[in-house]
Amino acid sequence: MADTTHPSPLVPVSEHRAKVAALLEPTAIEHRSLDDCLGLALAEDLTSTIPLPPFDNSAMDGYAVRSVDLTRAGPEQPVMLPVTADIPAGRIELPALEPGTAHRIMTGSQVPPGADATVPVERTDGGTEQVSVYEAARPGAHLRRAGEDVSAGTRVLAVGTSLNAAHLGVASAVGTARLPVHRPPRVLVLSTGSELVAPGEPLRAGQIYESNGMMLAAAVRQAGGQAHLLRFVPDDVDAFHAALAPHLDTTDLIITSGGVSAGAYEVVKDALTDNGVEFTSVAMQPGKPQGLGRYRGGPAVVTLPGNPVSSMVSFEVFVRPALRRAAGHEVTLRPRREATLTESLTSSPGKRQYRRGLFDAETGTVTPHGGPGSHLLSAMARANCLLDIDEDAAEIPAGSPVTTWLVD
Ligand SMILES: Nc1nc2c(c(=O)[nH]1)N[C@H]1C(S)=C(S)[C@@H](COP(=O)(O)OP(=O)(O)OC[C@H]3O[C@@H](n4cnc5c(N)ncnc54)[C@H](O)[C@@H]3O)O[C@H]1N2
């Protein structure tokens, strides 16, 4: 049973965060097909071996020409040129463009030797045997030069990049089929509490629907981890160990929620205290009761408090940055903005407070949303930011600058 007789001194948020970060090593590097890399972190710089574009090509559908042949062309005095070749995209062998002639050319097609401009088809009569051109062309007009985007040997993606659609696009464009990426950390998410009922089941007196498990598993996935949700471990120490046992070899991090405060039935605390996990109280609201360690010397463990807002805020403050770092991401923190508070706030001195809020990017203001209560889940679901309020603050007047973390 949990020992409630010796409350420990409050640990600063920064200290607990550093300890959680130190629990997780960077995950292994795997070479994955691009199709399987979205959202993962690149493990090495990607350098292009080819230029982009790989060859000079036309930016428009029209006619490849020599600009000197068109110096006198105008709307009233078209210059007529014989069309001596057709160049669809992908044509490899190209005839040279002889003086006084034009080649019909398509967007992306190679520019034939001798041509120095493209005339868009709209500036011509569109002829296929011969073409009347109604506009002069400056040298280089509507051409895209080899290497204009990327020259061979340059870095196109940096190690630590969180791969998005454009990154995968450029990796494909330089001919990469597979990329070295960090394997997503494997996270086991456990909920404890005999009062918990699966959503979809009937709710009896004294029961609540389980929500932390789904929420934390989703937060793990959004952070770039691979989550396995194990719900409804009953408030029983043996059942707790038995639930963990089959997953130990395939888990990097165990996240629990609930069962860590001062009550008589704190199963997480009771099961983990002599099995590698240390429990502390952090100078933070919400999210005071916390724990961390290694389960029997194996996977890392972070125990989060059961109140839903406490669980989620603790995940944001402690777990998300550590997971992102272990998964190799250069950017581990949420975007932060200094915003002007629209209404006054009170806080508990001695505890760093994280309130939920609505950040308005247009006005640069932030409005607290919902009260400080750690059961106010629906207010958190409507919020778009956390207000990071200093440990020493007691009252923050409207108009004060406050650091906000933008969450999604
Ligand atoms: N005497 C004291 N009581 C409490 C203290 C304290 O210092 N002394 N701390 C309070 C604070 S702060 C928090 S936070 C909570 C943390 O409690 P636990 O981590 O032990 O969580 P539980 O007691 O199991 O549950 C708290 C609350 O959250 C609900 N819950 C739990 N798990 C889930 C879940 N998976 N899905 C939805 N809701 C869940 C649970 O039903 C309770 O309502 O302790 C305070 N008490």
Ligand code: MOO
């Ligand atoms: O830590 Mo509790 O989170 O204040 O409700």
